[in-house]
């Protein structure tokens with residue numbers, strides 16, 4: 370089943386054609402790698418899917434429905450969550466509160482309940498807390514629930530971002546350079562975590578990554594972008610031997 374599909378999507382910034390006539394299909398439970406040189410338009414694709422930017426042309430279908438024009442908040446409620454190249458966490462909140470902040474929008478109590486701290490609000494908060502602890506556990510971070518993320522190694526902060534996305538009950542996860550800044554053993558950990566989450570929840574995962582060894586080892590299919598266009602798409606083995614990819618992206622050596 371196709372979970373996410375981009376059809377003829379384009380985005381210009383003034384004279385810059387950041388994304389041009391972009392077509393992509395991501396099946397349920399698939400890990401889709403997106404690679405390409407700096408400035409190729411990879412992050413712009415994520416910004417278009419997540420509603421940060423609106424596509425100039427084309428369709429972005431999530432579960433078969435076009436989401437172009439919806440704002441980022443509504444898109445995240447639909448089930449598309451993303452992480453960022455530069456980790457975005459609330460440094461003043463502990464890990465559990467960071468995860469819970471992601472679920473505030475889906476809480477099932479109203480202003481009256483919130484103002485008067487009704488039993489319904491207390492019950493709903495307890496339910497959300499249990500669910501968020503479960504999400505922390507899923508990324509092996511339950512023991513750090515009360516820790517400030519700023520005191521934790523980078524690898525944990527990356528996992529915390531993923532826990533926030535899980536708490537939103539994401540069906541599609543957009544990971545922007547999940548291995549950036551991680552040491553080799555943290556890269557192995559996050560790679561295994563991503564694979565396990567896909568297997569367990571049938572998540573559809575798109576990932577932008579400059580670390581080719583990681584993206585090649587984890588992806589079912591890879592899209593290669595250059596100057597806003599897809600120049601190749603296929604299995605890791607297929608794109609590695611594609612002459613266009615080798616010429617445009619790696620200057621001759623794609624072995625990793």
Ligand SMILES: Nc1ncnc2c1ncn2[C@@H]1O[C@H](COP(=O)(O)OP(=O)(O)OP(=O)(O)O)[C@@H](O)[C@H]1O
Pocket residue numbers: 382385386387405406407408409410411412413414
């Ligand atoms: N908000 C914006 N305003 C103007 N130009 C933009 C904007 N966002 C992106 N661009 C331009 O669009 C092009 C694609 O940028 P984008 O960040 O999507 O590339 P990228 O492939 O993610 O790069 P990197 O690998 O370095 O993160 C670049 O030329 C960039 O300068």
